Amino acid sequence: MSGLVDKIQSNLVTAMKNKDELTLSVLRMLKSSIQLAQVEKGKDNALTDDDVLVLVRRLIKQRTEAAEMYKNGGASDRAERELAEIKVLEAYQPAQLSDEDILKIVAKVAEETGAAGPKDMGKMMGKTMAAVKGQADGNRVKSAVQQYLSQLVQ
Incomplete structure (x- = not known):
């Protein structure tokens, strides 16, 4: 056990x-x-x-x-x-990451994957969710990834 x-x-x-x-x-x-x-x-x-x-x-x-x-x-x-x-x-969940920590992880994953814009959302989400390991809700991660990728387009 x-x-x-x-x-x-x-x-x-x-x-x-x-x-x-x-x-x-x-x-x-x-x-x-x-x-x-x-x-x-x-x-x-x-x-x-x-x-x-x-x-x-x-x-x-x-x-x-x-x-x-x-x-x-x-x-x-x-x-x-x-x-x-x-x-x-x-009470049985690990401590949750702050929004800033999530954005740092997203930036690191984007650098590793070479993400260039919204079309890379799928591969970014998969790798980012693996990186946060349950320390952030999927919706928070999705928002952070979308925010980061939209900044790349501008």
Whole structure:
């Protein structure tokens, strides 16, 4: 087991002892997702912390989309619940990069790939997302890449 899985299990036990229903339900859902991913990967291949981070990001994205739909549908109480679940899940994400740090990475990737304008968006996104390794949301990276590439055209 990875260190992150151990931390999640430990926090799950703490949530049980503290009778923290929200945290407990979110961590049970996360643990279930981890177990499902482990079954899919096979018992001989243990999940890494990076695999678990991908699962956490996926669950955060699902909660964000659900909260948006609830909000649009007028179910603000359910949207609030989804947002509260996101806060619990975010505790297992690495520290997020600042916008300036993202722009520095984008500039470095552009230099490495020889990006010349908006037509290079695809190759820039792939390499930039690999470089940030979950430390920035894809939408923030996309904005930074678009901003950088649009400056090259001017």
